[in-house]
């Protein structure tokens with residue numbers, strides 16, 4: 088009986104060695120950490136572009152990236168908006184690679200202006216910023232990769248009245264133009280945008296206006312870790328921070344769940360004071376983080 092017991096333990100240990108794997112081995116991405124990062128950013132709310140809180144949020148994100156070992160800069164620039172000229176602050180962090188090929192990982196961090204002093208933007212733009220910081224952590228731990236990584240937090244994604252050349256997408260347009268005029272567009276392997284990725288009822292619907300190869304990479308990464316049903320192709324296009332990169336000739340994809348409400352088909356949490364931390368989950372952040380991590384490793 089005793090011997091049998093000993094063999095059982097040995098057999099079980101063997102099973103664990105051959106078929107088991109710890110969560111860390113499966114993916115180093117930690118959804119709970121991403122949730123905490125989201126919570127910390129959401130403490131700074133609202134964080135509209137051009138406001139003191141917006142600037143505080145930018146400094147907070149830069150401090151976090153610095154602590155993770157990134158070379159950082161806050162790129163501040165002045166642009167026209169329907170509300171007059173405003174200062175915007177893109178937060179950028181670089182992780183050197185073995186080659187000059189580049190992957191850009193991005194999220195916006197500003198909140199939609201004029202909703203309410205209570206507006207938190209937990210999902211839009213807290214969740215994607217939290218996932219991005221956690222991705223930045225795991226990539227820094229495993230660096231150097233073949234590609235360099237540019238982690239970009241965009242200011243001014245939200246429009247004041249209506250999207251146009253001087254309203255909305257300020258940060259992404261600014262960075263895409265900077266890369267293109269500096270002759271760096273050809274070196275960009277992928278621009279991967281995260282937006283609204285924390286909804287408890289996660290359904291990533293990648294818009295049609297994304298680079299097809301990157302959509303296939305995303306779906307293949309999702310399939311390989313068993314979460315493919317959470318990812319599909321949207322019926323239409325979405326104007327988001329990936330668009331300036333597409334227009335400048337860079338491969339780009341928007342990882343977004345653009346249905347955020349109390350019932351399927353409703354979007355009643357979006358851009359309302361209902362966009363709070365209780366609507367997002369560690370599990371959803373974990374899924375998106377795992378998939379994007381797998382995707383960028385596959386792109387090496």
Ligand SMILES: [Zn+2]
Nearest residue numbers: 199211245358
């Ligand atoms: Zn928004």
